[in-house]
Amino acid sequence: xxxxxxxxxxxxxxxxxxxxxxxxxxxxxxxxxxxxxxxxxxxxxxxxxxxxxxxxxxxxxxxxxxxxxxxxxxxxxxxxxxxxxxxxxxxxxxxxxxxxxxxxxxxxxxxxxxxxxxxxxxxxxxxxxxxxxxxxxxxxxxxxxxxxxxxxxxxxxxxxxxxxxxxxxxxxxxxxxxxxxxxxxxxxxxxxxxx
Amino acid sequence: xxxxxxxxxxxxxxxxxxxxxxxxxxxxxxxxxxxxxxxxxxxxxxxxxxxxxxxxxxxxxxxxxxxxxxxxxxxxxxxxxxxxxxxxxxxxxxxxxxxxxxxxxxxxxxxxxxxxxxxxxxxxxxxxxxxxxxxxxxxxxxxxxxxxxxxxxxxxxxxxxxxxxxxxxxxxxxxxxxxxxxxxxxxxxxxxxxxxxxxxxxxxxxxxxxxxxxxxxxxxxxxxxxxxxxxxxxxxxxxxxxxxxxxxxxxxxxxxxxxxxxxxxxxxxxxxxxxxxxxxxxxxxxxxxxxxxxxxxxxxxxxxxxxxxxxxxxxxxxxxxxxxxxxxxxxxxxxxxxxxxxxxxxxxxxxxxxxxxxxxxxxxxxxxxxxx
Numbered sequence: 001x002x003x004x005x006x007x008x009x010x011x012x013x014x015x016x017x018x019x020x021x022x023x024x025x026x027x028x029x030x031x032x033x034x035x036x037x038x039x040x041x042x043x044x045x046x047x048x049x050x051x052x053x054x055x056x057x058x059x060x061x062x063x064x065x066x067x068x069x070x071x072x073x074x075x076x077x078x079x080x081x082x083x084x085x086x087x088x089x090x091x092x093x094x095x096x097x098x099x100x101x102x103x104x105x106x107x108x109x110x111x112x113x114x115x116x117x118x119x120x121x122x123x124x125x126x127x128x129x130x131x132x133x134x135x136x137x138x139x140x141x142x143x144x145x146x147x148x149x150x151x152x153x154x155x156x157x158x159x160x161x162x163x164x165x166x167x168x169x170x171x172x173x174x175x176x177x178x179x180x181x182x183x184x185x186x187x188x189x190x191x192x193x194x195x
Numbered sequence: 196x197x198x199x200x201x202x203x204x205x206x207x208x209x210x211x212x213x214x215x216x217x218x219x220x221x222x223x224x225x226x227x228x229x230x231x232x233x234x235x236x237x238x239x240x241x242x243x244x245x246x247x248x249x250x251x252x253x254x255x256x257x258x259x260x261x262x263x264x265x266x267x268x269x270x271x272x273x274x275x276x277x278x279x280x281x282x283x284x285x286x287x288x289x290x291x292x293x294x295x296x297x298x299x300x301x302x303x304x305x306x307x308x309x310x311x312x313x314x315x316x317x318x319x320x321x322x323x324x325x326x327x328x329x330x331x332x333x334x335x336x337x338x339x340x341x342x343x344x345x346x347x348x349x350x351x352x353x354x355x356x357x358x359x360x361x362x363x364x365x366x367x368x369x370x371x372x373x374x375x376x377x378x379x380x381x382x383x384x385x386x387x388x389x390x391x392x393x394x395x396x397x398x399x400x401x402x403x404x405x406x407x408x409x410x411x412x413x414x415x416x417x418x419x420x421x422x423x424x425x426x427x428x429x430x431x432x433x434x435x436x437x438x439x440x441x442x443x444x445x446x447x448x449x450x451x452x453x454x455x456x457x458x459x460x461x462x463x464x465x466x467x468x469x470x471x472x473x474x475x476x477x478x479x480x481x482x483x484x485x486x487x488x489x490x491x492x493x494x495x496x497x498x499x500x501x502x503x504x505x506x507x508x509x510x511x512x513x514x515x516x517x518x519x520x521x522x523x524x525x526x527x528x529x530x531x532x533x534x535x536x537x538x539x540x541x542x543x544x545x546x547x548x549x550x551x552x553x554x555x556x557x558x559x560x561x562x563x564x565x566x567x
Contacts, residue, residue, distance in 0.1 A: 050339075051336070052336075052340050052361075056340070056361050056362055056363075057339075057340060057343065057361065058340075058341060058342060058343060058358035059342065059343035059358065060343050061343040061344050080254075080255070081255075082255035082256075082258055082259065130258055130347075131344065131347070132257075132258035132261075132347075132349040133343065133344075133349060133357070134254065134255065134258065134349065137357075146343065
């Protein structure tokens with residue numbers, strides 16, 4: 001009979017001891033011994049060094065980036081993509097090589113090529129991208145590239161692409177352009193010939 | 196599975212089970228703990244590789260081949276580009292050949308290190324796994340230095356490679372080999388000659404040579420059974436005929452020829468041979484332009500080609516049918532891991548459930564390649 005009560009006492013007392021430890025920890029929470037609330041706060045990114053200098057890398061495959069001011073709208077990258085994650089729409093520019101200030105379109109690229117096309121849409125869906133780097137090679141103006149490595153000076157290396165909304169993974173590189181402005185860029189329709 | 200008698204039981208292992216090396220389901224018919232039949236179920240990782248290849252251009256197939264054998268993606272690329280070059284009759288510059296051999300052999304070392312480490316994990320040894328992954332990490336760092344990616348490289352192209360070797364690569368690689376060679380004997384002390392490991396693997400899951408040949412098993416699994424067959428030696432592709440290396444075979448050191456230990460041991464010896472090839476290739480590598488022979492537009496003539504290469508898992512064959520357009524009419528991949536898995540039922544009958552895990556680990560399958 002006494003054993004029965006001893007068992008109950010042991011159960012409760014050891015449970016109480018355990019709970020005391022838990023509570024003590026709960027009361028003495030320190031800033032650096034609990035889980036980080038990840039999206040709001042994050043650990044500082046460690047310096048990336050595995051023994052090689054950044055500039056010596058052939059390429060670092062991080063995220064894709066487009067210098068849209070240099071893009072001539074040739075769609076070579078769109079064709080090279082094995083998973084069709086690059087989408088480009090173009091409109092023929094009214095005057096080749098001329099700036100259009102209303103839509104912030106520059107006529108000349110940094111390689112002195114005059115643009116014949118206005119890029120009205122340039123999106124890359126990074127959730128579909130397979131990081132094969134095939135789109136960067138055919139570009140005649142070197143304006144689409146993986147950031148980091150030799151392109152370090154153009155754009156910082158970035159690793160965290162996570163987003164709350166899936167649509168935020170579709171990167172928009174083209175300048176914003178309203179439907180009316182788009183309409184104005186279309187070549188004037190030929191007057192219909194009356195029969 | 197047939198009729199299940201009163202004292203028999205059907206046990207499902209997988210699809211999510213750490214010992215099945217991916218998403219594989221094994222239906223095991225057991226009598227007590229003795230296994231009487233094993234039936235693998237595939238298709239959990241099927242991605243329509245071959246159908247995709249009929250819809251994308253030839254250069255866009257290369258990233259898809261990466262994703263088949265993801266542990267040895269360089270060797271997957273290698274097989275495809277060698278087949279394509281044979282079809283298009285392209286002669287690649289000498290430097291490209293050397294770079295490909297270096298990358299292929301480095302990836303073979305990386306793949307075997309993972310296979311050996313995980314095999315130790317399967318039979319209960321945790322420490323060797325960490326040691327081997329530590330050294331594999333250095334190989335992956337070298338790959339990242341070269342082509343930017345650590346696992347899925349898209350490095351070898353038809354007619355060349357995407358990037359030349361970066362500055363000091365040869366020296367970095369030689370430094371790694373100097374560091375790595377003594378490590379092999381450390382692995383041996385740690386795992387190979389461990390009494391428990393030998394007890395778990397020797398005499399278990401014996402795959403006789405005639406069974407292996409009739410099932411079409413290739414690679415280290417076949418060589419573990421004592422058959423001296425290596426595509427690099429017997430049907431040389433690229434420049435493998437220039438290198439001096441041996442083809443290790445299983446000798447039944449602690450048990451019967453063709454047991455789990457032999458398959459493990461052949462892989463360990465192959466790592467040594469790869470190091471030998473690497474040293475020769477790094478010594479003779481010539482200068483040159485790696486982009487010289489890359490065709491502007493890949494449009495092979497009408498016809499077909501079958502070329503097999505030696506991937507870390509065995510004969511990796513590509514059969515490509517072309518009708519003269521930039522898109523393949525048919526592309527078939529002969530996967531070595533698939534045939535290795537097909538022999539599982541034959542060699543695991545009569546063993547215990549824990550031995551089935553050891554046998555499956557010794558076959559070194561990659562589910563990405565089996566399901567494609």
